[in-house]
Amino acid sequence: MILRLGQIELFVTDLDKSKEFYVDVLGFIEVERTKESLYLRAIDEFDRYTLILTKKPKAALGSFGLRVSSPEYLEVLKKKHEGLGIKTEYCLESPHPGKGPTLKVEEPNGFPVEFYHSMEQIQVGNPNGGVDALPMRHSHLFKGIPPICIDHVNLRVPNVDKALEYWTEIGFSISEFVRGDDGKFAAWTRAKTSTHDVALVKHQKASLHHIAYIVDGVSGVVRTADLLADAGYRDSIEYGPGRHGVTNAFFLYVRDPDGHRVEIYSGDYKRDTDLPPIGWTKEEYDEKGRLWWGPTVPERFFETTPLNSAWLNSVTHK
Amino acid sequence: MILRLGQIELFVTDLDKSKEFYVDVLGFIEVERTKESLYLRAIDEFDRYTLILTKKPKAALGSFGLRVSSPEYLEVLKKKHEGLGIKTEYCLESPHPGKGPTLKVEEPNGFPVEFYHSMEQIQVGNPNGGVDALPMRHSHLFKGIPPICIDHVNLRVPNVDKALEYWTEIGFSISEFVRGDDGKFAAWTRAKTSTHDVALVKHQKASLHHIAYIVDGVSGVVRTADLLADAGYRDSIEYGPGRHGVTNAFFLYVRDPDGHRVEIYSGDYKRDTDLPPIGWTKEEYDEKGRLWWGPTVPERFFETTPLNSAWLNSVTHK
């Protein structure tokens, strides 16, 4: 089965600037840097990295990766996609360090999606076979307001119901949704028990709205805003803090040096994935779902990020 | 599949005193009170209740309930238990309000375990088909330091490896464990992606050590201690606050009026259940696993709670 969103690759135009923003200011852990890519991790994570920033001429969503419960399940997914008429690419070797085979697909709306099982785990052990310290117990080495873990991607799609056909087919369930006049306006879907791994919101063009990392509590969110302003990155604070009615997230949306939007948030809840979704009317969503309380949404919050234009074959033919 | 620990029933000797402790002081939400039982919920929960306090002549662990993903899975579990030679009882109707059929078993160490799928959900909807507010968005009605959600039970068993045979057989995986001289000293097992639903620690007699609820952040834990002392319940604070090395929990152990131990904590982490467990040596556990830092463990922390002595047939023959 699919377990969760486990990895995101963003294309960025300047690795140094990205490093300054994500590592030096926000406090992501720098795991490795190659000529092409910067590999980052949040502090509670056991995966060696969850965010890949890859240098490209143009900023875009490189891909996002969904972790599955076994190597065999990649085969199951391959067949399922073939059955859906979706082209797949099975890559025995990932170009990224410590990563096992991946199944690459282009989701019906064109999103570059990757399924994988094997990912290098960080060492918590000491040489004698026991444990040194859990990953989060290195606070003396942290700086900034390091996020705790990766959470979700928020995608914009022309037709939410149609997009849901794919996502529910591969096993995602809906936690909350918004009824529009003309089918659903939005749906939060997930493999794990939180409110979302993949959110789908209506928009004229398939594109990425934001990626999201969780920080420690509401004070972690506020201190991230302080931190950015203190470090001279006030303009990177795009929107918030405020409270979403849908999902209950206490949010802050920030923009990285390439304009990628990152939601820094806290306050999600857990719910069994078999339970019926919570449905908001569009009126309720507009009145209190989008914003339980918070500042007015600025215009630039509606801008989105384009997708990797060379997803399939991008690795094998490079 | 089994999803998570979803419910605990404790036998208590005085419902009024229990109500004062759990509801009036700690801030659990009182859902319903019958002649026999008090039904309580934490603030982020959608299940109508997760803690049942039932009046009995003697304090004991009544049972704990594990939620499964479908009604059919109760059948699967029934057969699996029969295959293991474990007696089961299928109860079409639970004595508790809003609860569907349950499969009752006596786990090999004698623990009263219940499997169930259907549980009444709280209403988040308004009469016109939409949403009023998510459960946690009623903070104006809360008092005390209400916990966020149920998390786990900590069981004491004479032989951890043997107990693990059962728990892994029904699908639990180990997140962390401690190697003893003579098999495992302890193991934290779970169905969900947190560190534990059911912890197993070596002890001469099968018994309950504590139940656990999560509160909001480290300040929630500290404010719970303040709250108890302010309300005249200082003696109920048994141990903590401190930080466990294993599981990373920032903990406070409190005792309810019947002596049931409740861990009020924060700081758990998430990890995919297919990943290999983290193994501590007994030396590491004694040195930093039990206590990453914190006060010395008081003697009474090793006392445990007996089990429901009339589990099977307790409902049908009452």
Added chain:
Amino acid sequence: MILRLGQIELFVTDLDKSKEFYVDVLGFIEVERTKESLYLRAIDEFDRYTLILTKKPKAALGSFGLRVSSPEYLEVLKKKHEGLGIKTEYCLESPHPGKGPTLKVEEPNGFPVEFYHSMEQIQVGNPNGGVDALPMRHSHLFKGIPPICIDHVNLRVPNVDKALEYWTEIGFSISEFVRGDDGKFAAWTRAKTSTHDVALVKHQKASLHHIAYIVDGVSGVVRTADLLADAGYRDSIEYGPGRHGVTNAFFLYVRDPDGHRVEIYSGDYKRDTDLPPIGWTKEEYDEKGRLWWGPTVPERFFETTPLNSAWLNSVTHK
């Protein structure tokens, strides 16, 4: 000497609505209610009350009170005001419970100011001569997000430099100020060591902009916004949360049912009052002083509250 701002009286049009807002939702402690007034206190305060809400046909600033270090100092202030040509009224008996003599003056801009020394203190003692508990150690009785203590008033005046002549004459010192083209644009003045008891900001008309209470940390500010939205008071959230550059306050401005603006904040700093003030240029203030970071200021944030139009003689002739 003058010690600090110690009390504020607001005229409100409906005591029940005020009670619901301040007591039932925000969590102020209701101390006493007479036919005319509601007396409230924050949780760390030893003064029996610090906020008086008095029923009147029109909402206005009733007065604000400054506590002095001795009864004799009221005499000193009386003479000082006479020397400044400011009319005073010495009231041997305050109409408010537990309050000693007051010296009432109309500050040069018309603000109703009261000086007092004696104010009833809450009982922390037990009958046998010792201590029960400090005031903040009754958390089991609190609800909402009760503020910790009163802090300041923010006044609007046509000429800040001129207003400062009075306030520095009676012993206030400036913590921070903003240089305008035409004299100071704003000045934060205080008797105590925090950044302000009385802030003065340029405006066409002498009026009250807001009163301010401190809450516990940035999470206290955020939880106040949650609380108001949860209780159906979202429209009462006027502006914030955000961080002021000047004074470092992490702020939330809310409006009570009469439109009185209350700043709920955290993050002030302490500084000796003899040290030279910190001066911002108007450009710096506009760029980062008003808002280190935070949402755009809404138009209604510039509205202000009129003053008690019957201050002197209001008590003696009633």
Added chain:
Amino acid sequence: MILRLGQIELFVTDLDKSKEFYVDVLGFIEVERTKESLYLRAIDEFDRYTLILTKKPKAALGSFGLRVSSPEYLEVLKKKHEGLGIKTEYCLESPHPGKGPTLKVEEPNGFPVEFYHSMEQIQVGNPNGGVDALPMRHSHLFKGIPPICIDHVNLRVPNVDKALEYWTEIGFSISEFVRGDDGKFAAWTRAKTSTHDVALVKHQKASLHHIAYIVDGVSGVVRTADLLADAGYRDSIEYGPGRHGVTNAFFLYVRDPDGHRVEIYSGDYKRDTDLPPIGWTKEEYDEKGRLWWGPTVPERFFETTPLNSAWLNSVTHK
């Protein structure tokens, strides 16, 4: 008048070890290091430094400094001390950078006390005459859990009432005290409006028990314990966290590499210094004053630090 405790000098035996503890782990700001001394500051402070660690063969309390409101007041204090028959030393030039004249005295119990007015302030201004940022708004440069500001010293004296004669004579007032069988057992005295600048507790020998710095909220205290354990300094955590009944402090006592005890705390309250002190009986203190709640006090908590044995003349004759 005397304003507050403003500075502490501790004698330490190894500056590198001290630097690692205070700067690299805890997050104090390193201001300057000379051959003899390390100068440190907390993040909300405008004084260039408040903690001086000076290399000496033996660990001791070097001195503590009380800031006064004007240079002239040093003269007043000189005469007052002469009137009390206490030897003074007026040092026109302090050996410490950025510090003006000091009046050194040996307090009746032998404590090395210094009065001073002039202390270099950190630059908050930009070259064009305005403001860059307040000191606490450099969070991108902070690490660890940096304290917010200096608060108090806790002294042990053979006779509290006798010690109080001196401290009240020079203008300190008592916030809280404990009645013993034989005069006061303890008294918390202050110049500022918090609960203490100088605490006095009965002990056979005049000595220093601890110095104290404030951190941001209860979570700051807990995160300091986490930080120390994470950095391998678990043994430096001596006692806590817990809540004092007296003063309401949420405390953690840690030991620096020389054994100096530092209280890292949060939760003090403000109260006008003219108000009558709060008196606890010894029974109340033992029952709930020392510990509103918290772990049992370990034996080593009663150890104390000796005093600078060469206080007067230590500067002029060096």
